[in-house]
Amino acid sequence: MDQLDRRIIAALQANARASTTQIATTLGVARTTVHERINRMEQRGLIEGYSVRLGSTEDTPKVQVIVMLEVQQKETSRIIKRLEAYPEVKLCLSINGEFDLMLSAEAPRLEDLDILVDDLAKIPGVLRTNTSVVFGRRIDRN
Missing domain, CATH: 1.10.10.10 (Winged helix-like DNA-binding domain superfamily/Winged helix DNA-binding domain)
Incomplete structure (x- = not known):
């Protein structure tokens, strides 16, 4: 390329x-x-397909957070299955370093995400979390 x-x-x-x-x-x-x-x-498989990116309407603004999770390695698969049940979780990446998983989550209100993060911390095998609120998107190719 x-x-x-x-x-x-x-x-x-x-x-x-x-x-x-x-x-x-x-x-x-x-x-x-x-x-x-x-x-x-x-x-060559570099382009696998094309998609539609939905815009948000004025009456349903979204707040986004990035949540970093440190997890017990033997519990990773079970934790990911649990994460699939949360509709607010839009993306889950397996990463290296201090944390094991990175989540992107969206909800209409920050309070909803506060509850989500509290729930995530209670999942057995989650050792700790670190959350950041997204202020804006500077580059978004998704």
């Missing part, structure tokens, strides 16, 4: 519905070049 492929992917991440002509014009390359490169990246 070269710099042009990365620029094409960035354009698709910004707007997956953009035509190859629009992307080519933006990047200053031929439409056929963009078309061939997208096809090649799809065939």
Whole structure:
């Protein structure tokens, strides 16, 4: 993957519905070049699909937190199963370092997330948590 492929992917991440002509014009390359490169990246599995990103409506603002969990290693699979039951948890990543899992969670009110974090800390095998409130998204390619 070269710099042009990365620029094409960035354009698709910004707007997956953009035509190859629009992307080519933006990047200053031929439409056929963009078309061939997208096809090649799809065939190689670099691009697995396209999706829709839903916006939030004005009447349902969301508060987001990042929760770091330190867990007993032998309990990790069971804890992840428990996490799946919380609709507020939108993402769970296994990480290295001081903590073992990183969660992204969303809810309409900060109070709802406060209750969630308290519940997470009570799960057997969770040794400790560290929570940060997200103030804003600076780069979001999801």
